[in-house]
Amino acid sequence: MKHKHIRQRVFFIISKAEEGDRASRAFDLTIMALIVLSVTAIVLQSFENLALRFANWFTAFECVTVAVFTLEYAARIWTADLLYPNAEHPRLKYILSPMALVDLCAILPFYLPFLGFDMRFLRLVRLFRLLRMFKLGRYSEALQTVVAVMKESASQLIISILMCLFIMLSSAIIMYTVENPVQPEQFPNVIASLWWAICTLTTVGYGDVYPVTAIGRLFASIISLVGIGIIAIPTGIIAAGFSKAIGQTTQTKQEPKSYCPYCGKKLE
Amino acid sequence: MKHKHIRQRVFFIISKAEEGDRASRAFDLTIMALIVLSVTAIVLQSFENLALRFANWFTAFECVTVAVFTLEYAARIWTADLLYPNAEHPRLKYILSPMALVDLCAILPFYLPFLGFDMRFLRLVRLFRLLRMFKLGRYSEALQTVVAVMKESASQLIISILMCLFIMLSSAIIMYTVENPVQPEQFPNVIASLWWAICTLTTVGYGDVYPVTAIGRLFASIISLVGIGIIAIPTGIIAAGFSKAIGQTTQTKQEPKSYCPYCGKKLE
């Protein structure tokens, strides 16, 4: 009886905080702070002198973080049957859920040092856990609108990405054919040429690779202009999506009219 | 009698697969796989070491591909009178259709090695054959919307491209006049200057050519700002087009109302 009670209490603490539940709120804030600090540690550790100087501190902090995250992970598995009361295998279901896999990726690298290569960057996935934070607070409605617009325009956006990939591959092959004999170092193969195509179509233009032949430049000019379209089409799609979403919001929010706006007649 | 029957069967196989027609479906998938593999081969062959090491494999695969494509091309000509039952010269009509010309370009380079220069990149046109794929499946409606919007905005987009070309040529001539005396290597003639103008107006900015004189930089600044407009106008046109297209779709999809939304009267 008592065991069950403790488990229920743990479940409420690690679940999303309800108003008034201080322990749950404190738990949420602790986890968030640990995530932010953990990512900050990744950034700081990339500075060689800091990494050497405070090596012990970083290791200690990493141990604490992983310990907390492991405990949390274990607690979530332990209380999985409260999260999925109707599932046949609630713990397996939880372990295979995307959120739990992210949580696992965030701690696994620590336990697998014998794999031999640096997997510490996997700690990055902890950032994804911050996404839950967006669900809370005042920006949740705006986030929903952004996501809804992206979803509604999804198939049109995918088509424009496919068109984009098609143009990229075509222009990479043409550019390779044209520029390879003159600049074998810059355009050694189609994959390298693809790098140029992407840099140009997205108008990033680092300037590490660019055509030098007349025909290559002519072709690059056409591709650059096409690049404007490549940017314009998804922008247009998204703009139209937002226009519609904002329009709908306005319409939904309008109070029901009590009279015809045109005839002035009363509506029953 | 039997000959005609075989021809009809071949026609159905090489036509777009109808539901349930397994032979036709298998044929479509084989052709698509060959196209994708063929383009992959072009990409891989551009790696010199791979091209040398697996030279025989590439040649063999190319022979197979061209053989299949040639057979398909022949079969399509053979069954042209079933595709165009009312045409006077169905075979000639098919040969001159854009799709058939693309098919021809995809195999011709193989048969014309005596032309002396590398036409292998023409195999690229095989990619265009993939476009048919878009016609199938769930994205066809989205593709139609994108194409419809581009078509409807066509004349406005052409005007903005003409304005763009006008600005490009003007700025290239001005920049040549200003920068040529100082940087004869970077701005040797108006065509080279045009390359700079396109790189700047499309905001790609490789950095291989840029003005160094004060007046050149002043002018380049103005052109860069104009470049924002150059991007903004087609984006605006396309966004407006999508707004309209999405609006219309919504309106069409609306269920018929059972009462006037304004007067509140019942509609019979």
Added chain:
Amino acid sequence: MKHKHIRQRVFFIISKAEEGDRASRAFDLTIMALIVLSVTAIVLQSFENLALRFANWFTAFECVTVAVFTLEYAARIWTADLLYPNAEHPRLKYILSPMALVDLCAILPFYLPFLGFDMRFLRLVRLFRLLRMFKLGRYSEALQTVVAVMKESASQLIISILMCLFIMLSSAIIMYTVENPVQPEQFPNVIASLWWAICTLTTVGYGDVYPVTAIGRLFASIISLVGIGIIAIPTGIIAAGFSKAIGQTTQTKQEPKSYCPYCGKKLE
């Protein structure tokens, strides 16, 4: 009497061609061809070897062009009273009209070689004369829409350009303060720093000047992100303008309804 008749005929020829007037049409096409050839000559003359090899041809062609343009200019002044029948000083009015000033700029450099510096690039203004071409033909409606949208959004666009200039000047001064001590060659003064600011805000990014200090890069990052807004605002304004313009066109084009679209009642 006869003199007046000739003048009237000349006026009709040099005016915009009406349908059926072959002489006027031929005149228009000749002038347009001369403009295009003249601009082509500017482009070709910029190639040093071509300029030297065909020097006589270029000079001869330039003489012919200027002769024709001068005759046209003279003819337009001569018939100015037919163009402005109610003006007090029709010839002066014509000479001071923007179109006539462009025409003058297109021929003047030829007559002023003693000025000592190369004014040949002023021949470029001949391109502006091509703008009249846009007035004709099928694209005139689209051009009108584009111009109308730009005009309607003008004050909002000007505000966003002013905001842009304000941000540019501010960031140039800050960047000069931050980067000058470290890179005196790249950021020698605020004007050079302004060049960097424009390249960054318009996202051109040549890469000839970029910050190297930590604070400079931090600031440049903020400016780059602001640059997205700088592009987004005019694009948004123009997109909204086109949305409205297209919506209005659709509404105007709708045939008058003979029944209420909602109630289904007949309208008298």
Added chain:
Amino acid sequence: MKHKHIRQRVFFIISKAEEGDRASRAFDLTIMALIVLSVTAIVLQSFENLALRFANWFTAFECVTVAVFTLEYAARIWTADLLYPNAEHPRLKYILSPMALVDLCAILPFYLPFLGFDMRFLRLVRLFRLLRMFKLGRYSEALQTVVAVMKESASQLIISILMCLFIMLSSAIIMYTVENPVQPEQFPNVIASLWWAICTLTTVGYGDVYPVTAIGRLFASIISLVGIGIIAIPTGIIAAGFSKAIGQTTQTKQEPKSYCPYCGKKLE
């Protein structure tokens, strides 16, 4: 009595000019001219030879400017109780208002030379004072629309900026992991990698830092394409906002109809 009268007169002069009040108008113009000249002086002083040659003039002008601004600041504090007639501590309230803090920043650096480092660039804040100018004149309505649209879309824009920051940090950490072993000079730490991420996502692409490994380029390609979305989303939001704002303006401006546009019935 007289003292109060003078103070009231001073207050009207330094307040926004009403029509017909010449002294107030003259005061406004003088301040604006001083601001513009003062910023011009900052620009000119950045040219070393000018700064040395006209050092005395610049110092003298700076003294005059600061004197006038200090007097204005003092006058505004002196008349603060007329600006906030109902406030308990009108002078303190004025001193802590954003506008007054800007005014203070604009003059303080002059009085604090003993701080030891160059704070002259703080004079830049004088530019902000020009913003008041926008409030006047014909562009005020357009500015209000721009500001209103930005405000209404604020929460969506903040979400897209947060998403952008999230993508930036993620890609910076990944890129550091991938590129640091190969290019330790270009990607020494995550902060330097963040500089690359911002340059790429905003499509500025200076070209001072770019990936060279295959996996780095693959990843940079994905990030570049995401960069298009990063630009597209705020552009779409702003475009939709302007669409709505312009639509509302049109609707508000519409004259009241005298008959129902649908039923054709007369409205009383």
